[in-house]
Amino acid sequence: MTISDPVVALDAMGGDNAPGEIVHGAVLAARDLGVRVALVGPEEVLQAELAKHGARPERITVVHAPQVIDMKEPPAQAARQKKESSIVVGLKLIKSGKADAFVSAGNTGAIMAGGIMYIGRVRGIERPSIAALMPLSGKLTLLLDVGANADARPSYMLQWAQMAAAYMERVWKRENPTVALLNIGEEEGKGNTLTQETYDLLKASSLNFIGNVEGRELPFGTVDVIVTDGFTGNVVVKTMEGMADYVMGEIRSAIKSRPWYMAAGVLLLPAFGKVRKKTDYREYGAGPLLGTNGLVFIGHGRSDAKAISSALRVAAESARSGMLEAIRQTVLAKAGAALAADEPVGE
Amino acid sequence: MTISDPVVALDAMGGDNAPGEIVHGAVLAARDLGVRVALVGPEEVLQAELAKHGARPERITVVHAPQVIDMKEPPAQAARQKKESSIVVGLKLIKSGKADAFVSAGNTGAIMAGGIMYIGRVRGIERPSIAALMPLSGKLTLLLDVGANADARPSYMLQWAQMAAAYMERVWKRENPTVALLNIGEEEGKGNTLTQETYDLLKASSLNFIGNVEGRELPFGTVDVIVTDGFTGNVVVKTMEGMADYVMGEIRSAIKSRPWYMAAGVLLLPAFGKVRKKTDYREYGAGPLLGTNGLVFIGHGRSDAKAISSALRVAAESARSGMLEAIRQTVLAKAGAALAADEPVGE
Numbered sequence: 001m002t003i004s005d006p007v008v009a010l011d012a013m014g015g016d017n018a019p020g021e022i023v024h025g026a027v028l029a030a031r032d033l034g035v036r037v038a039l040v041g042p043e044e045v046l047q048a049e050l051a052k053h054g055a056r057p058e059r060i061t062v063v064h065a066p067q068v069i070d071m072k073e074p075p076a077q078a079a080r081q082k083k084e085s086s087i088v089v090g091l092k093l094i095k096s097g098k099a100d101a102f103v104s105a106g107n108t109g110a111i112m113a114g115g116i117m118y119i120g121r122v123r124g125i126e127r128p129s130i131a132a133l134m135p136l137s138g139k140l141t142l143l144l145d146v147g148a149n150a151d152a153r154p155s156y157m158l159q160w161a162q163m164a165a166a167y168m169e170r171v172w173k174r175e176n177p178t179v180a181l182l183n184i185g186e187e188e189g190k191g192n193t194l195t196q197e198t199y200d201l202l203k204a205s206s207l208n209f210i211g212n213v214e215g216r217e218l219p220f221g222t223v224d225v226i227v228t229d230g231f232t233g234n235v236v237v238k239t240m241e242g243m244a245d246y247v248m249g250e251i252r253s254a255i256k257s258r259p260w261y262m263a264a265g266v267l268l269l270p271a272f273g274k275v276r277k278k279t280d281y282r283e284y285g286a287g288p289l290l291g292t293n294g295l296v297f298i299g300h301g302r303s304d305a306k307a308i309s310s311a312l313r314v315a316a317e318s319a320r321s322g323m324l325e326a327i328r329q330t331v332l333a334k335a336g337a338a339l340a341a342d343e344p345v346g347e
Numbered sequence: 348m349t350i351s352d353p354v355v356a357l358d359a360m361g362g363d364n365a366p367g368e369i370v371h372g373a374v375l376a377a378r379d380l381g382v383r384v385a386l387v388g389p390e391e392v393l394q395a396e397l398a399k400h401g402a403r404p405e406r407i408t409v410v411h412a413p414q415v416i417d418m419k420e421p422p423a424q425a426a427r428q429k430k431e432s433s434i435v436v437g438l439k440l441i442k443s444g445k446a447d448a449f450v451s452a453g454n455t456g457a458i459m460a461g462g463i464m465y466i467g468r469v470r471g472i473e474r475p476s477i478a479a480l481m482p483l484s485g486k487l488t489l490l491l492d493v494g495a496n497a498d499a500r501p502s503y504m505l506q507w508a509q510m511a512a513a514y515m516e517r518v519w520k521r522e523n524p525t526v527a528l529l530n531i532g533e534e535e536g537k538g539n540t541l542t543q544e545t546y547d548l549l550k551a552s553s554l555n556f557i558g559n560v561e562g563r564e565l566p567f568g569t570v571d572v573i574v575t576d577g578f579t580g581n582v583v584v585k586t587m588e589g590m591a592d593y594v595m596g597e598i599r600s601a602i603k604s605r606p607w608y609m610a611a612g613v614l615l616l617p618a619f620g621k622v623r624k625k626t627d628y629r630e631y632g633a634g635p636l637l638g639t640n641g642l643v644f645i646g647h648g649r650s651d652a653k654a655i656s657s658a659l660r661v662a663a664e665s666a667r668s669g670m671l672e673a674i675r676q677t678v679l680a681k682a683g684a685a686l687a688a689d690e691p692v693g694e
Contacts, residue, residue, distance in 0.1 A: 215585030238562030
């Protein structure tokens, strides 16, 4: 099912820069990119924020949700109890068919838990997964899982790779996307028990599996999909952030250490700014929560207006692409193959 | 036991730059830092390399070892079969008391396997661990395990933390070193099963355990010891390398994109060079293999003369520091406490 003019629900209260930057991002997406946005949050707050941007764009509607789930709240409990929160109300807009996708830069765990509670999993998917789109080198790589499942199993990881490949194919137009396994050596047989077993599953699948990649490869966009467990994925994403901050900070200090360096450094400021952005995966919007029965995108807590606007564009494009249907068919195809082979599906 | 003028055995054939840079590193350490070095490798090759540096320094001796273990050979098999290799001969120099420490930038797995085969484990230590010294921010952090044990257990990780703390205290003079657990959130209770269980062990130990740290913290030297499983540790070390290469490469490209950037960039070359070195943990010598009954240091495969010379200095300092004795006592103390509590030691 593809949707020609999708509505994207947006959690206006999610993230460190909510509601200001989030509402600003909605205005940018609606005005400049033509995205239809359902802005979810306390009505008065949203109207006040919208008023700062002049006449409300026609393509923005406001959906009242008086409660807010804080970034630090226990995720599952908050998603269960705060039924009037912007996250839960936004997710329910998908369930009821009033929205075609949901974007939030809020409490990741609550979005994930709420997604499973209120939208449900795609039939046959064992565990949904959070993916991060890493555009560091211009060429995009989707890394998953980046934190939804700290303890993973080979069968989960195979499904994540399948869903990620469907996403890269439908939304990012990659033909027969390449898939790699994050590991501690390139050769087959390397790794821990989890990656060794996952390697075998990936190799036997119909995916375009190119083998193991090491941590060094992550920034270079050499593969379309890199699959890993949620513990490792979360640690490496944060390590990359820390390392980018560290290197840029060291350059700043080195330049400040001599007056003539300072003079040259000033000339290079725009160049450094460009590099800074390229090292920052936050710039490029939100990562999909793959495996729920609806399109959910999770932005970085520090998302600014530009990141939100970019996330809204990707969410709308995903709704248009029929990606959810592709994921459902991937799982059905697998189930069909398993039935044909007289084997149980899943675990 | 502290040793006043230790002999450090050096694998002259280990690493991508062997034997040239390795022998050069030995000469630097012997001449400039006063380290006694037993250079291990094919005698003719070593004499020819030494001849390039003028008269052989008195503090360098040559120990003949005709075989070489390649970087890509199957580690355990190579260590078992190539008894005349520079790695095995070097390790045996420790066993026989002719050397007080061993340094190699060669096949990590073979050094580890050979260490266990020919030197043996410290009694009570379940699994030796490879540690990496990360000096990125000037303040040192010892990260372990970085690849010896892809599948870890909480009890291993507790022992690694204990050994690492003893190393940082004795060799790097940290008083009551801080220990943290690499995890996907700062709060207690975060993580996968492994880190949750390890957290409890670390908390109950007599270590100066400060809790969880996330990947972001790794480059900033905020903790003396960071403990993780060998899979995650290996992935993050390589991710940090990749990210540093990536950021510096992007800066180079950005500078080349405009003539006036180029002019400013030339002025800043020395500053960039300084940053490049600070992002490179290879600059700072080798990481200890902790848990074998002797002092073994593993350098990065790309070690140059400076890295080798620095590793030799640290190895000599370790022999002087009585660190091995401190590790043995840590394990004995734990065994004593366990016996007193009528509990089994280890698994």
